[in-house]
Amino acid sequence: MNTTSSNPLNSLRVSSLKGIGEKTEKLFRKVRVDNLNQLLHYYPRAYDVFEEPVEVTEARAGARQAVAVTVTAPPVVNRKGRVPVTVLNCRGIGRTLEAVWYNMPYLTGVLKKGARLVLRGNVIKKGSRLVLEHPQVFTKEEYEQNRAAIQPVYGLTAGLSNKTVSKAVRQVLDRYVMQEYLPSAVLEEYGLAGRDEAVTAIHFPKDEETLRKARRRLVFDEFLLFRLGLFRLKSGEDASVNHYPMGKTSLTGKLLDSLPYKLTGAQKKTWQEIEADMTGSKTMKRLVQGDVGSGKTILAFLAMVLAFSNGVQAAMMAPTEVLARQHAGSFAKLMSDAGIKDINCALLLGSTPAKVKKEIYKGLEDGSIHAVIGTHALFQEKAVYKKLGLVITDEQHRFGVAQRSVLSEKGDIPHSMVMSATPIPRTLALILYGDMDMSVLDEMPANRIPVKNAVVGPEYRKTAYKFIEKQVAAGHQAYVICPMVEPNEEFPVENVTDYSKALRKVFPKEISVDVLHGQMPSADKNEIMQKFADGQTDVLVATTVVEVGLDVSNATVILIENADRFGLAQLHQLRGRVGRGKDQSYCIFIKSDSEGETPERLSIIESSNDGFAIAREDLKIRGQGDLFGLRQSGESGFLLADPLQDGQILLDASKAAEDILEKDPSLILPEHEMLSFVLKEQAETDNLEL
Ligand code: ADP
Ligand code: MG
Numbered sequence: 227m228n229t230t231s232s233n234p235l236n237s238l239r240v241s242s243l244k245g246i247g248e249k250t251e252k253l254f255r256k257v258r259v260d261n262l263n264q265l266l267h268y269y270p271r272a273y274d275v276f277e278e279p280v281e282v283t284e285a286r287a288g289a290r291q292a293v294a295v296t297v298t299a300p301p302v303v304n305r306k307g308r309v310p311v312t313v314l315n316c317r318g319i320g321r322t323l324e325a326v327w328y329n330m331p332y333l334t335g336v337l338k339k340g341a342r343l344v345l346r347g348n349v350i351k352k353g354s355r356l357v358l359e360h361p362q363v364f365t366k367e368e369y370e371q372n373r374a375a376i377q378p379v380y381g382l383t384a385g386l387s388n389k390t391v392s393k394a395v396r397q398v399l400d401r402y403v404m405q406e407y408l409p410s411a412v413l414e415e416y417g418l419a420g421r422d423e424a425v426t427a428i429h430f431p432k433d434e435e436t437l438r439k440a441r442r443r444l445v446f447d448e449f450l451l452f453r454l455g456l457f458r459l460k461s462g463e464d465a466s467v468n469h470y471p472m473g474k475t476s477l478t479g480k481l482l483d484s485l486p487y488k489l490t491g492a493q494k495k496t497w498q499e500i501e502a503d504m505t506g507s508k509t510m511k512r513l514v515q516g517d518v519g520s521g522k523t524i525l526a527f528l529a530m531v532l533a534f535s536n537g538v539q540a541a542m543m544a545p546t547e548v549l550a551r552q553h554a555g556s557f558a559k560l561m562s563d564a565g566i567k568d569i570n571c572a573l574l575l576g577s578t579p580a581k582v583k584k585e586i587y588k589g590l591e592d593g594s595i596h597a598v599i600g601t602h603a604l605f606q607e608k609a610v611y612k613k614l615g616l617v618i619t620d621e622q623h624r625f626g627v628a629q630r631s632v633l634s635e636k637g638d639i640p641h642s643m644v645m646s647a648t649p650i651p652r653t654l655a656l657i658l659y660g661d662m663d664m665s666v667l668d669e670m671p672a673n674r675i676p677v678k679n680a681v682v683g684p685e686y687r688k689t690a691y692k693f694i695e696k697q698v699a700a701g702h703q704a705y706v707i708c709p710m711v712e713p714n715e716e717f718p719v720e721n722v723t724d725y726s727k728a729l730r731k732v733f734p735k736e737i738s739v740d741v742l743h744g745q746m747p748s749a750d751k752n753e754i755m756q757k758f759a760d761g762q763t764d765v766l767v768a769t770t771v772v773e774v775g776l777d778v779s780n781a782t783v784i785l786i787e788n789a790d791r792f793g794l795a796q797l798h799q800l801r802g803r804v805g806r807g808k809d810q811s812y813c814i815f816i817k818s819d820s821e822g823e824t825p826e827r828l829s830i831i832e833s834s835n836d837g838f839a840i841a842r843e844d845l846k847i848r849g850q851g852d853l854f855g856l857r858q859s860g861e862s863g864f865l866l867a868d869p870l871q872d873g874q875i876l877l878d879a880s881k882a883a884e885d886i887l888e889k890d891p892s893l894i895l896p897e898h899e900m901l902s903f904v905l906k907e908q909a910e911t912d913n914l915e916l
Contacts, residue, residue, distance in 0.1 A: 233907065235263035235402065243397050246390075253386040254394075256745070262398050268391070269428055269444075269866060270378035272791075273437070279344050279369065282318025285358070287351040288683065288820040290718065292369065293323060293358060297341045303331050312337075316345075316358075323349070325358040336363055344369035348718060360718075376431045379714075388714070395429050407900035408447075412882050419443040428866075442875060445867040449879035451908055452864070454901075456660065457887055469639050470615035472504045475535035477566055478528050484564035485524070492669035493521055499665050500529050500643065504616070510641035513659055515649055516667025517837035518802030519674065522645045526618045527557055529643060530597050534569050538615030539590070540597045541604050545621050545774050547575045547748070548755040552777055553620070554599040574600035574609070577749055583608075618643045621774050647799065649841045654873050657880050668838070677805035678812050679832045681789070683820025690785055690814050691732050697783050697812075698737050698764045704783040705803055706767045709791050711743045719818065720787035726767040733765070742768040770796060772803060779807030789815035790825045794844035795870070797831050805835075845870060 238261055241251045254260070259268050279294040293316065301314040309329040314337055316323045325345050327333055337343070346369075347361030364372065380391040404422040406413075413420070419427070424443035431437035478501070482489065489497065496514060503510035516522045526542055533540040544550040554573040561569055572586045572595045583603075589595030593612035598604060622644045644659060655664060682690070694704045706729065710721035726741045733739065740763040742754045751771070758766045759778050766772070770792070784804045789797065797815070804811035815828055824832075830843045869876055886898065893902035 233263055233405075233904075235266065235398070236261050236907075238262045240265055240394065243394050246394060250386070250390060257386070262402075265394060265398060266404075266425055266429075267865060268380065268395075270380055272379040273431070274377040274379050276346070276369065276373045276377065278373070282316050282323045283321050285318075285321070285323050285349050285356055287349050287356060288685070290346070290348050290819065291358075292344050292346040293349075293361075294342070294344050294366070295323075295325075297337050297339055297343065300339055301325075301334055301337045303334060305331075321356070323356050323358055325361055327360050333363065342366045376433065376437060378429055392429070399426050399429065405900065407904050408450075409886075409897040409901070411897075412886070416446065416878055416882065418446055421447075441866060445864075445872050445875050446879050446882075448864045448867040449872070449876050450883050451905060453657070453880050453883035454887070454893075454905055455908070457883065466508060468504075468506060468508055468641075470504075470509075470533075470536070470538050470613075470641060471507075472532060472536040472538070474501065474505055475532055477531050477535050480566060481528060481531055481560065481564045484560070487671065487673070489524070490521065490667075490669045490671055492516075492667045493525065496665040496667060497525055497528055499663070500525060501532065503663070504529065504532055504641055509639055510616075510643065511660070511662045512643050512665060513655055513662040514643060514645045514665045514667065516645070516647065517649075517670070518647050518799060519670065519806060520647075520667040521671055522620070522647075522667065523553065523556065524560075526553075526620065526643065526645065527560060529616060529618065529641075530557070530571075531566065531569070533616040533641075534596050536615075537613070539593070539595070539611050539613050540616040540618065541611070541614060542597070542599045542618040542620060543604050544599070544601060546755075546776075547577060547601055547752045548759060549621065549774065549776060550575060550600050551756070552759065557597075557599060569596050570594060571597040571599065574598050574603050576601055576603045577752060578603070614640050616641045616643070618645065620645045622646050647802070647837065648795070648870070649838045650869060651873070654869055654876060657876060658869055673808075674805065675808075675810050676835050677801060678810065679801075679815065679835075680812070681815045681817065681824055681828045681832045683817050685820055686814075687816065690816070691729075693812070693814075694765065694783055694785065695733060695737065701780070702782040702809065703758065703761065703763070703778065703780050704765045704785065705772060705781060705800075706765060707772070707784065707786045707800055708767065708769060709788050711745055711769060719791055722767045722769055725787070729765065729767060737764045738762070739765045739767060742766055742771060744769060744771045770800065772800070774799065776803055777806055778803070782807070782809050782811040783814065784812075785814040785816065787816050788818045789828055790817050790819075794827050794831060794840055794847070795837075797827070798837050798840050801831070801835075802837075841870065845873075 239251070240246055240254045240259060240262065241248065242262070254265070257268065259265050277290070277292045279292040282293060282295060285291055285293050295316040297314065298317060299315065301312050304311045304313065310331045312327040312330055312333050314325040316325060342365070344364045344366060345358055345361035346364065348359045350357050350359055378388070378392055380388055404425050406421045408418070408421070412418070419439045419442070421443070424440040427436045427440035428444055431440065500510065500512060503512055514522055514525060530540040530542065542553060544553055551573065554571065557571055561567070570589070572589060574583065574586050578586070586595060586598070587608055587610065590598060591610045591612055603609070617640045644662065650658065652664060655662060697704060706725065708720040708722045708725050710719055712723050713721050722741050722743050726739055730739050740754050740758065742751060754763070755776070757763050759776070761780055781804050784800060786792070786797065786800060792800070801813045804813060815831065817824065817828065826847060830840060834840055867875070886893070889895070890898050893905070
């Protein structure tokens with residue numbers, strides 16, 4: 227059987243498409259799309275439904291609208307300022323609407339007298355005038371075409387327009403048919419769309435129903451492949467014995483006594499469970515779930531101390547370098563406060579200089595380093611441990627199979643502890659994490675002051691800025707969150723690039739504003755996060771990259787733009803960045819649109835600070851399918867799937883995987899040939915980069 231011919235799309239570069247040259251190829255590479263297969267997996271981040279156009283007379287401030295206009299007089303280009311401003315006066319009965327574009331003087335070629343156009347953008351009020359801000363321009367016919375279907379929204383990188391991406395995807399879909407790899411019995415049993423149909427519809431859905439069906443199929447695939455991969459992994463594991471049996475130690479009591487606080491009841495109970503696991507007869511496999519701020523970190527540190535006193539190495543992995551640094555810092559401080567002097571704990575990051583890394587590797591191998599805190603660098607090939615008996619993963623949201631296989635290979639089945647703020651029901655946790663025991667931290671430390679919330683419209687911004695200014699003057703710091711990195715004409719939401727520039731003008735010079743987003747080189751990201759953590763930056767304008775774990779207790783305000791565009795869980799994580807210290811904190815959610823009702827999601831988050839309750843409400847809402855919100859970047863390790871929202875699909879796919887393996891454990895039957903192939907391919911491309 228010759229299966230060397232892998233998916234042909236893998237070996238075709240994006241530049242093999244018509245109209246894509248070197249320059250565009252480079253832009254695609256920036257979003258990690260090199261070949262045509264990756265291009266097809268570059269799923270839209272959101273979908274757009276074009277509104278029915280209104281007449282000038284019906285234009286109203288505070289909303290995004292599509293306005294049908296007939297050009298009666300050519301536009302005026304004002305070149306006095308920094309950028310040329312193009313202004314077109316659109317007249318309606320009893321009302322004039324001013325359409326304004328920045329830095330687009332060539333529009334005069336399109337805005338010709340007599341042209342019938344649709345202008346789509348935000349309508350705002352400037353004094354007594356109504357202004358349509360930097361709208362998209364369509365001919366009437368173009369606009370009608372767009373209205374006929376749901377439009378995908380991709381663009382996140384400057385220069386790579388939505389049009390370019392969708393044209394490229396369209397070409398691939400027109401040229402190639404996606405091969406089906408699921409056995410027809412599975413397709414039938416679970417009522418799944420065919421692969422080609424699904425991939426086509428996720429990019430260009432005819433209607434909501436098709437989109438929903440396409441999504442279900444692709445999510446099913448992600449879970450199925452995950453499950454199949456996991457089953458294969460598990461066969462080699464034996465956790466029924468404790469490979470690192472331990473005895474209790476007085477050092478943990480010493481650490482507890484020296485803390486400036488008492489553990490909550492939930493923390494105490496969980497610590498007892500962890501201690502019982504590690505000193506018991508089986509290998510610990512424990513998932514610790516606790517809302518943001520519930521105090522998970524100290525439990526990890528206690529376990530590390532227990533491991534140390536039993537002569538066993540411990541490794542703690544965090545999802546970002548800044549968080550790892552922060553953990554290492556607090557570990558060192560707590561040990562010193564407790565007078566525990568002998569633990570040699572290293573910090574190992576991707577960005578650690580090669581020379582230092584080498585020394586750390588040496589220490590891990592000869593056992594002179596007892597504990598190590600870091601990022602995925604902890605588990606790179608070169609890291610060899612003398613006696614790794616405890617592996618802790620903090621803020622674990624990724625369920626990558628490859629990652630887990632590497633982890634379990636580093637030690638002879640070490641005790642493992644996973645800490646997460648995502649409240650996953652037990653049935654799903656069993657599938658996603660394998661057979662783990664669960665502890666839930668359902669109690670907050672008593673001294674917390676609840677964050678004060680406000681959901682407001684864009685017209686409140688000025689007041690919010692003044693408020694931030696005051697907080698900064700009082701010595702505090704603030705986060706501002708925008709959904710996008712760069713401006714995107716097709717998707718008019720706030721972006722950190724423009725927003726930070728604007729904020730620098732709004733604030734007095736003394737207030738320092740910095741920018742952070744996921745597309746920056748990681749060295750820059752670290753530096754900026756570190757500066758903020760050290761209090762050198764007052765206001766950090768960021769995308770959702772800040773959502774995980776970061777603990778800057780001096781930050782007391784977080785302002786979230788286009789709050790309605792985020793999922794509830796994500797809003798809660800973001801809010802968790804403040805309210806971590808002794809001072810009153812505030813979360814300001816700005817709606818995209820001041821008119822209309824407040825979306826249900828925002829009312830929920832405004833009235834509750836309880837992450838688990840919010841997650842339950844979230845599921846209820848999303849159960850009905852919120853297809854049009856911004857898709858959260860694949861932080862779970864899946865592209866489309868969301869283990870919480872897609873719980874039922876996860877159960878289905880898991881069942882399908884079990885059935886397949888029961889019938890054909892090595893996947894050698896002809897109907898599983900393609901599947902086996904895809905699985906192998908995935909194992910090879912799954913990478914550990916976060
Ligand atoms: P998370 O569960 O989000 O990881 P952390 O472990 O970062 O929370 O804890 C958040 C803050 O609360 C830290 O500054 C920590 O020192 C503090 N903390 C932890 N447990 C308690 C407690 N029982 N009482 C008071 N403060 C606590
Ligand atoms: Mg944490």
